[in-house]
Amino acid sequence: MSGRRVERALGLLAAVGLAIGLCIGFLYAPPDAEQGEVQRIMYLHVPLILVSYLAFFVVFVTSILYLARRRERHDAIAHSSAEIGVLFTALAIAAGSIWGRPTWGTWWTWDARLTSTAILLLIFVGYLMLRALVDDPSRGATVCAVLGIIGFLDIPIIHMSVVWWRTLHQPASILRPGPPTVAPQMQVALYANLAAFALLYAYLLFKRVRLEQARWELSRLRMEVAG
Amino acid sequence: MNPWSFLLGAYLLAAVGLLLYLVSVSRRTRAMAEQVAALKRRMKETAR
Amino acid sequence: MTLARRALAIARKDLLAEWRDRESFTAMVFFAFLILFLYSFAFGGDQALIRAASSGLLWLALIFTSVLGLARSVQWELENECLDGLLLYPVQREAIYLGKLLGNLAVLLLVELVIFPLFAVLYNVDLWLQLPKLLLIALPGTVGLAAVGTLLSCMTAGLRAREAMLPFLLFPLTIPLILAVVRGTEVVMRGEPFDLAVPWLKLMGAFDVVFVTASLLMFEYLVEE
Numbered sequence: 036m037s038g039r040r041v042e043r044a045l046g047l048l049a050a051v052g053l054a055i056g057l058c059i060g061f062l063y064a065p066p067d068a069e070q071g072e073v074q075r076i077m078y079l080h081v082p083l084i085l086v087s088y089l090a091f092f093v094v095f096v097t098s099i100l101y102l103a104r105r106r107e108r109h110d111a112i113a114h115s116s117a118e119i120g121v122l123f124t125a126l127a128i129a130a131g132s133i134w135g136r137p138t139w140g141t142w143w144t145w146d147a148r149l150t151s152t153a154i155l156l157l158i159f160v161g162y163l164m165l166r167a168l169v170d171d172p173s174r175g176a177t178v179c180a181v182l183g184i185i186g187f188l189d190i191p192i193i194h195m196s197v198v199w200w201r202t203l204h205q206p207a208s209i210l211r212p213g214p215p216t217v218a219p220q221m222q223v224a225l226y227a228n229l230a231a232f233a234l235l236y237a238y239l240l241f242k243r244v245r246l247e248q249a250r251w252e253l254s255r256l257r258m259e260v261a262g
Numbered sequence: 263m264n265p266w267s268f269l270l271g272a273y274l275l276a277a278v279g280l281l282l283y284l285v286s287v288s289r290r291t292r293a294m295a296e297q298v299a300a301l302k303r304r305m306k307e308t309a310r
Numbered sequence: 311m312t313l314a315r316r317a318l319a320i321a322r323k324d325l326l327a328e329w330r331d332r333e334s335f336t337a338m339v340f341f342a343f344l345i346l347f348l349y350s351f352a353f354g355g356d357q358a359l360i361r362a363a364s365s366g367l368l369w370l371a372l373i374f375t376s377v378l379g380l381a382r383s384v385q386w387e388l389e390n391e392c393l394d395g396l397l398l399y400p401v402q403r404e405a406i407y408l409g410k411l412l413g414n415l416a417v418l419l420l421v422e423l424v425i426f427p428l429f430a431v432l433y434n435v436d437l438w439l440q441l442p443k444l445l446l447i448a449l450p451g452t453v454g455l456a457a458v459g460t461l462l463s464c465m466t467a468g469l470r471a472r473e474a475m476l477p478f479l480l481f482p483l484t485i486p487l488i489l490a491v492v493r494g495t496e497v498v499m500r501g502e503p504f505d506l507a508v509p510w511l512k513l514m515g516a517f518d519v520v521f522v523t524a525s526l527l528m529f530e531y532l533v534e535e
Contacts, residue, residue, distance in 0.1 A: 071265050072265040072266065072269060073265040073268050073269060075269055076268070076269060076272045076273075079272055079273055079276055080272075083276070102528065102531045119283075122279065122280070122283050125279070126275070126276045126279050126280070129272070129275055129276075129279075130272045130275070130276060133268055133271055133272040133275070134268070134272065136268065137265060137268050154482050154485055157482040158479075158482045158483060161475075161478055161479045161482065164475065164478070165465070165466070165469075165475060165479065168469050168470060168471055168475065169469065177531055177532065177534070178465045178532065180531075181461070181465060181528050181531065181532060182465065182479065184524065184528065185458070185461070185483065185521065185524055185525075185528075186483065188520055188521075188524060189483050189486070192486045192513070192516065192517055192520070193485060193486055195486070195513065196485070196486035196489045196490060196513055197485075197486075197489070199489075199509065199510075199513075200489045200493070235280070239283070239284070239287070242284075242287050242288075242291070243287050245291065246287055246290055246291045246294060249291065249294040249295060249298060250294060252298060253294060253297055253298050253301065256298065256301050256302070256305070257301065259305070260301065260304070260305060
């Protein structure tokens with residue numbers, strides 16, 4: 036089956052990419068002048084967040100397409116991308132929290148970026164919960180498509196409001212978990228890991244979409260049996 | 263404070279999370295394929 | 311009949327039905343009052359602490375209360391099969407959404423008008439002079455809440471866990487409104503220059519425009535069979 040071959044190829048590419056990314060992140064890139072070795076978590080945290088934004092953008096686009104055209108494939112991609120997005124966001128927050136402990140001294144701060152990301156996580160966990168609660172697959176797809184669209188539209192507004200909210204309580208010199216200037220080798224490591232995680236996302240998405248399509252097939256078959 | 267323990271912790275957590283997800287998707291896919299096959303078999307039998 | 315006329319007709323129908331026994335409205339007012347009352351115990355009787363946090367506490371109570379009203383407006387329709395009736399009648403879907411939005415908005419604003427003075431009395435906060443400015447802040451916030459809330463209540467209608475899902479979806483989405491309305495209220499109550507509230511008003515305005523528009527565009531897909 037060509038589907039399985041593509042899946043395997045993507046998986047291999049992702050694994051290789053991640054391995055390369057790890058090497059570059061730990062061996063090629065220098066430790067940070069201020070934070071030391073711990074700063075290397077950035078090569079995990081930032082790609083995870085950026086790719087999760089990509090995942091939610093995919094949810095947004097495929098949700099619109101689903102409402103417009105009602106094709107199962109669009110919903111399959113939307114649901115799958117939402118699930119992977121939630122996973123990546125949760126891992127990004129966890130990594131960010133672990134990064135924050137030695138650099139800020141606490142596991143959690145109401146930093147603008149962490150807070151916005153946490154809100155994003157809540158919204159799309161809600162998406163997954165909603166989907167789980169709706170029995171009829173096409174009603175579930177419709178309802179979640181609407182949620183996916185408004186959830187994504189909210190992202191810039193949430194970000195702006197949280198940033199304004201934080202600047203009320205902290206002066207401009209906010210301690211941010213990133214080196215003030217990114218050395219060129221660090222940039223290479225960042226981009227390499229970003230590409231690797233994007234490949235991982237593509238692989239997981241492909242795999243997950245096939246599951247979703249099987250689910251649609253099952254429900255179709257069930258309806259045939261029921262007459 | 264040993265930086266490497268934090269580094270290892272973060273990367274390990276991510277690796278475990280991703281692997282668990284991969285396993286979950288594989289398991290669900292297999293279960294779904296079985297259900298589809300079983301249903302198709304039943305449909306063939308009732309068609310006879 | 312134009313869209314606006316139809317929407318107003320639907321809103322009027324909803325509000326009249328509500329007015330007949332005022333069940334939902336009374337429940338909301340009581341619930342909000344109860345939360346305000348409980349703050350005293352939650353804060354160990356520290357009135358100064360409550361006054362300092364008053365803007366946030368006030369809106370927290372109102373937001374929790376809003377869920378009551380939002381859920382009931384669609385639940386009532388479902389129970390009485392009125393939604394199907396509405397859908398048979400050749401009304402544009404947008405009018406249904408707009409009508410429900412206006413109905414929910416009216417109820418929420420009325421609850422706020424009752425709760426503001428109650429809050430002022432309970433915690434000795436001087437609201438009277440600031441009332442017009444306070445309403446100016448409250449209005450776009452409530453519009454946004456009603457806009458998203460109406461859409462979500464239609465999405466979660468008929469679900470097994472509706473009571474839990476509606477707030478769980480509503481609250482994260484409306485966090486920008488919460489931040490804006492609380493900060494704006496703070497500005498007004500502390501007598502700070504109103505300029506400080508203006509960016510928050512703009513934020514709420516942008517939120518309202520985006521979400522009312524999006525809801526209008528998408529509502530028909532939600533009620534489609």
